[in-house]
């Protein structure tokens with residue numbers, strides 16, 4: 001895989017989880033990282049690891065900020081060849097207990113943000129008369145889920161619907177649109193979410209990895225990054241509208257047997 005000379009924008013790229021693994025893999029394969037974040041502290045930390053990266057603070061859930069970000073990047077960077085829609089928020093709450101504000105906040109980032117980022121990304125590609133690539137970060141919860149994840153899973157299902165539909169619309173411009181659906185990718189802050197349904201968070205993660213997955217080892221952030229790098233690279237040039245589960249065989253396994 002070779003991403004040398006490619007300007008790739010990663011939303012939420014200052015994250016410690018999937019976002020961190022994506023930056024690591026794309027950097028390894030030669031891409032020029034353009035890292036979007038809502039959080040200044042996180043972007044400062046990630047710039048220490050990638051001093052040549054271009055930081056861009058913006059909230060992907062706000063239309064005006066997304067538009068301003070692409071105007072700024074057009075002037076400062078020129079064409080953006082690839083977009084990874086990684087920024088996302090979680091929610092551990094039953095659908096019937098979810099408040100309107102929780103629902104709106106999640107959908108605003110997890111699906112509307114993906115649409116807005118993709119819209120402005122595609123417009124600049126068309127202006128440059130260039131092909132390009134989008135990789136969206138979905139989740140296994142779009143395929144098989146558990147209690148408290150209906151709302152989150154529905155937003156990720158919408159991400160996969162958008163992925164397929166935009167792939168159909170944009171194929172004629174040589175713009176590919178794909179997604180990855182990570183399984184459980186550990187980050188310390190995940191324990192806070194898991195503690196909403198069990199006091200034994202560490203044990204729950206171990207059981208999930210050992211019994212829930214076909215391959216009983218943790219999915220590492222960079223495993224997601226390598227799948228993204230492949231989809232962005234020319235090795236994936238005939239793949240569009242697809243979702244690859246990066247889940248150590250979690251979604252293919254019957255539970256309890």
Ligand SMILES: NC(=O)c1ccc[n+]([C@@H]2O[C@H](COP(=O)([O-])OP(=O)(O)OC[C@H]3O[C@@H](n4cnc5c(N)ncnc54)[C@H](O)[C@@H]3O)[C@@H](O)[C@H]2O)c1
Pocket residue numbers: 011012013014015016017018019020036037038039042058059060061085086087088089090109113137138139140181182183184185186187
């Ligand atoms: N961690 C997992 O187990 C897992 C599993 C499946 C899917 N995912 C998906 O992977 C993606 C990354 O999640 P993660 O948990 O690995 O976290 P991450 O470590 O990649 O962090 C996400 C980053 O997004 C940033 N962000 C949040 N809202 C933003 C906004 N409105 N604008 C710009 N940046 C914003 C945060 O500051 C954070 O740095 C999400 O889309 C998530 O739904 C995660």
